[in-house]
Amino acid sequence: MNDPALAGLPGRVLLDHIVPARAAWDHVVRAGESLRIIDLEGNQAVDFLLYAMRDDSERYSAQDTIAAQRNIFLRTGSVLMSNEGNPMARVARTTVAYHDTIGGACSCESNTLRYGHHTKAQHACVDNFLDANLRHGRGKRDMVSNINWFMNVPVEADGTLGIVDGISAPGLYVDLQALMDVVAVVSNCPQINNPCNGFNPTPVRVVISTEEPV
Numbered sequence: 001m002n003d004p005a006l007a008g009l010p011g012r013v014l015l016d017h018i019v020p021a022r023a024a025w026d027h028v029v030r031a032g033e034s035l036r037i038i039d040l041e042g043n044q045a046v047d048f049l050l051y052a053m054r055d056d057s058e059r060y061s062a063q064d065t066i067a068a069q070r071n072i073f074l075r076t077g078s079v080l081m082s083n084e085g086n087p088m089a090r091v092a093r094t095t096v097a098y099h100d101t102i103g104g105a106c107s108c109e110s111n112t113l114r115y116g117h118h119t120k121a122q123h124a125c126v127d128n129f130l131d132a133n134l135r136h137g138r139g140k141r142d143m144v145s146n147i148n149w150f151m152n153v154p155v156e157a158d159g160t161l162g163i164v165d166g167i168s169a170p171g172l173y174v175d176l177q178a179l180m181d182v183v184a185v186v187s188n189c190p191q192i193n194n195p196c197n198g199f200n201p202t203p204v205r206v207v208i209s210t211e212e213p214v
């Protein structure tokens with residue numbers, strides 16, 4: 001593995017893909033495999049969901065994850081919990097200080113409420129999630145609270161949420177190790193009305209690798 005962007009990943013690359021700006025992506029990650037998401041140009045929010053392969057009514061739960069680790073931010077060592085209380089994946093390593101899981105995904109509806117009716121036709125993460133999930137037979141009822149990798153949502157002392165300039169930078173990444181067979185669903189966030197993407201959505205790179213020999 002000569003690419004320095006892949007340093008620290010287990011040896012055999014199963015998939016290496018660029019998710020274009022604003023696009024959706026989904027892929028199976030088997031237990032033990034690693035998924036690296038690289039913020040290629042910096043300050044790009046990557047909205048993210050996990051579903052269990054064997055029964056997708058088991059899926060990522062922000063609430064269970066926060067309760068289990070007793071902290072609202074995701075960092076190296078965080079364990080992503082399911083709605084059934086099972087560990088789905090572990091943040092094996094990240095070069096960003098922390099990631100968000102309470103800010104939610106942008107939608108046409110929330111955009112029009114926050115930013116005005118003229119934003120109604122803008123593409124949004126909820127569209128991407130629905131598009132990716134439909135390929136697996138999931139619909140609106142299967143949309144749950146998500147993770148926002150690389151997104152900075154500080155919580156003030158009085159509980160106020162911010163969506164402010166990112167703390168990510170070009171080349172920073174997060175490594176997830178799957179603890180069960182999962183489907184990872186990504187929306188490379190198209191938001192242009194707040195600083196979560198630096199007002200300029202950009203591509204990200206996803207790499208799945210394994211320690212298993214061929």
Ligand SMILES: [Zn+2]
Pocket residue numbers: 047105106107124125126189190191
């Ligand atoms: Zn978004």
